[in-house]
Amino acid sequence: MNGKIKKNYQIKINEYQKHNRLYYQKSSPVISDKDFDELKKEIIGLEKKYNFLKSNLSPSKTVGFKPSKIFQKFKHKVEMLSLSNAFNEEDLFNFEKKIFNFVNKKIKFDYSVEPKIDGISASLIYKNGKFTEGVSRGDGKEGELITENLKTISDIPHRVNNKDFPNNIEIRGEVFIKRKAFENFKNNFANARNAASGSLRQKDPLETKKIPLHFIAYTFGYFEENRFKYQSDFLQSLKIWGFQTSKYNKVIKNIKELILFHKNFENQRFELDYDVDGLVYKVNDLQLQKRLGFTSNAPRWAIAHKFSANNAYSEILNIDIQLGRTGALTPVAKIEPVNIGGVVVSNATLHNEDEIKRKDIRIGDTVKIERAGDVIPHVIEVDLKKRKNNSKKFIFPIKCPSCGSKTEKEFNNSTKKYDAVRRCTNEGYDCEKIAIEKIKHFISKDALNIDGLGKRVVEKFWEKKIIKFPQDIFKLDYDKISNLEGWGKLSVSNLKYSIEQSKKVTLDRFIYSIGIRHIGIENAKLISEYVVSIKNFLNLIDKKNMNQFLNIDGIGGVQIESFKRFFNNTKNYNVVIELSNILSIKKIEINKKGKLKNKSFMFTGKLNNISRAEAKSLVEKNSGSIVSTVNKKLNYLVVGQKPTNKKIQQAKQLGIDIISQDEWNKLLN
Numbered sequence: 316m317n318g319k320i321k322k323n324y325q326i327k328i329n330e331y332q333k334h335n336r337l338y339y340q341k342s343s344p345v346i347s348d349k350d351f352d353e354l355k356k357e358i359i360g361l362e363k364k365y366n367f368l369k370s371n372l373s374p375s376k377t378v379g380f381k382p383s384k385i386f387q388k389f390k391h392k393v394e395m396l397s398l399s400n401a402f403n404e405e406d407l408f409n410f411e412k413k414i415f416n417f418v419n420k421k422i423k424f425d426y427s428v429e430p431k432i433d434g435i436s437a438s439l440i441y442k443n444g445k446f447t448e449g450v451s452r453g454d455g456k457e458g459e460l461i462t463e464n465l466k467t468i469s470d471i472p473h474r475v476n477n478k479d480f481p482n483n484i485e486i487r488g489e490v491f492i493k494r495k496a497f498e499n500f501k502n503n504f505a506n507a508r509n510a511a512s513g514s515l516r517q518k519d520p521l522e523t524k525k526i527p528l529h530f531i532a533y534t535f536g537y538f539e540e541n542r543f544k545y546q547s548d549f550l551q552s553l554k555i556w557g558f559q560t561s562k563y564n565k566v567i568k569n570i571k572e573l574i575l576f577h578k579n580f581e582n583q584r585f586e587l588d589y590d591v592d593g594l595v596y597k598v599n600d601l602q603l604q605k606r607l608g609f610t611s612n613a614p615r616w617a618i619a620h621k622f623s624a625n626n627a628y629s630e631i632l633n634i635d636i637q638l639g640r641t642g643a644l645t646p647v648a649k650i651e652p653v654n655i656g657g658v659v660v661s662n663a664t665l666h667n668e669d670e671i672k673r674k675d676i677r678i679g680d681t682v683k684i685e686r687a688g689d690v691i692p693h694v695i696e697v698d699l700k701k702r703k704n705n706s707k708k709f710i711f712p713i714k715c716p717s718c719g720s721k722t723e724k725e726f727n728n729s730t731k732k733y734d735a736v737r738r739c740t741n742e743g744y745d746c747e748k749i750a751i752e753k754i755k756h757f758i759s760k761d762a763l764n765i766d767g768l769g770k771r772v773v774e775k776f777w778e779k780k781i782i783k784f785p786q787d788i789f790k791l792d793y794d795k796i797s798n799l800e801g802w803g804k805l806s807v808s809n810l811k812y813s814i815e816q817s818k819k820v821t822l823d824r825f826i827y828s829i830g831i832r833h834i835g836i837e838n839a840k841l842i843s844e845y846v847v848s849i850k851n852f853l854n855l856i857d858k859k860n861m862n863q864f865l866n867i868d869g870i871g872g873v874q875i876e877s878f879k880r881f882f883n884n885t886k887n888y889n890v891v892i893e894l895s896n897i898l899s900i901k902k903i904e905i906n907k908k909g910k911l912k913n914k915s916f917m918f919t920g921k922l923n924n925i926s927r928a929e930a931k932s933l934v935e936k937n938s939g940s941i942v943s944t945v946n947k948k949l950n951y952l953v954v955g956q957k958p959t960n961k962k963i964q965q966a967k968q969l970g971i972d973i974i975s976q977d978e979w980n981k982l983l984n
């Protein structure tokens with residue numbers, strides 16, 4: 316019975332994909348819009364009726380086709396980053412603490428508080444008062460040029476005539492559909508956000524116009540001669556210039572009051588016209604915002620305080636073990652599908668072996684499951700009253716379920732405890748599941764970002780023995796692929812195109828893409844700035860000189876050990892060498908304009924009125940670099956209070972300039 320339903324569903328999905336492609340990519344539909352809408356409705360109807368039906372290619376998941384082919388790409392002058400999340404009071408205090416640490420003292424500042432609208436962000440470029448370009452967020456660095464579609468939104472002024480309107484500014488905000496209006500489209504889209512995003516990415520702006528979109532402005536991107544002192548003043552001016560701003564924007568003095576406001580707002584949120592998934596708190600003082608700056612993907616001066624998650628009860632049918640790219644064995648509860656806040660959930664993570672024991676979770680138990688935003692649903696607790704006599708304790712495997720290797724819990728030298736996570740000891744590509752996960756990581760957004768080669772395709776290609784290692788992606792037999800089910804000429808040529816495009820990659824992305832444990836994008840950036848070129852990187856690896864990375868501020872023993880372990884495995888090493896021959900890996904361009912160009916610094920002792928993190932960030936903003944061991948490459952040793960005498964001695968011996976904080980300040984001007 317279920318098999319038949321699934322088959323029928325799959326036929327409809329294939330049909331939908333075919334017409335979708337004809338419509339969006341070839342602009343030559345062979346069925347009427349009405350029939351196309353009907354097909355979408357049928358698929359969504361089936362998904363609603365049978366919650367086991369799921370497909371990433373479903374109209375409930377995809378909106379339009381990949382936009383890259385329809386719209387021109389557009390590089391953001393100022394990246395469109397995301398926000399870090401806070402879920403509770405502790406997260407908020409930690410957020411504030413990080414600010415205090417960065418500026419090296421406890422300071423008082425106000426917050427601009429704004430609802431976090433759950434829509435699609437867009438950036439509007441105004442030159443001399445005229446709306447010239449509108450861009451979607453894309454991957455944050457590069458978006459799609461969707462000017463004409465944005466122009467159909469009546470909240471977006473095409474011209475701003477106010478005298479004080481800046482000559483050159485990017486105004487950023489959220490495009491969304493109001494709850495009431497969404498009622499009319501709810502058969503076509505899974506939620507209001509999808510409706511907004513689908514509508515924005517229509518090829519024909521007239522299609523966009525069919526869905527009543529709105530725009531609320533909340534920040535700026537590039538802004539020539541920004542004279543605003545406060546975010547709240549900027550929001551006021553946005554309103555005067557004719558943009559919509561949220562009427563719930565507010566200035567709040569401290570965390571205690573933020574929490575109160577959040578509590579009240581959370582209870583009222585369903586009375587709002589549009590979906591909000593939290594509140595955004597921004598440091599109101601723009602000068603302080605500038606000083607705090609950004610980490611690699613979010614500002615230090617803002618945080619999103621999410622509303623509490625949705626939860627539901629369901630039964631654990633089984634427990635599976637999933638293997639991650641770094642060999643971590645993660646237990647996942649397969650649950651009786653349950654709708655949590657509009658999304659059907661059938662898997663929930665149990666985190667690790669210790670967590671199962673601690674919460675005494677057994678197969679057959681009824682458990683409380685929480686789903687918060689994009690975070691993977693997880694099991695909160697067991698409803699013990701509902702425990703059955705035949706509930707089964709789960710025996711955690713001690714051998715890797717994929718390759719049979721020994722698993723282990725690592726001993727953490729700093730906490731003096733064993734890790735909660737058990738890992739497969741196979742580092743390379745010999746463990747099938749780890750290898751697949753490594754390839755998925757290799758193609759992911761922050762790595763090579765290969766559009767059109769999603770996780771499911773990787774699994775399929777692996778199964779068909781088309782790929783075994785990341786480098787196989789660049790040697791694909793496209794004739795063979797075009798004969799596979801679900802692949803047509805067009806999708807094959809799209810795949811070929813995006814693979815070719817991905818061959819040009821920056822060194823930091825490449826280092827991240829090879830998937831060394833503890834080397835996330837931030838650390839990969841640090842390493843790439845240190846080695847500058849792939850040649851130097853490989854040289855260091857060949858000479859087993861990884862300890863040199865200890866010179867990099869931010870890289871420590873844990874990372875070095877991980878590097879050594881990774882490259883001790885010959886398969887890992889060979890993959891990196893082969894890839895380096897295939898790819899065109901760009902050198903890191905270091906901003907050489909700053910006052911401290913080609914100068915390296917090291918700090919010892921406590922500095923006045925400034926944290927190490929800020930001092931480091933100041934050096935880097937001015938094109939200098941930081942090293943953390945005294946060697947010949949060091950230009951200046953900056954000495955604060957209670958310095959390490961050994962460092963001063965070493966610097967003296969090597970003839971390095973030893974300067975005070977004041978002298979360092981003078982260099983910076």
Ligand code: IVH
Binds near residue numbers: 397430489
């Ligand atoms: S400020 C550098 N303010 O939330 C951060 N974002 O997770 C710039 N959003 O991509 C964003 N309401 O789509 C900001 N009042 C608000 C917002 C808001 C919703 C969205 C936006 C952003 C995402 C960040």
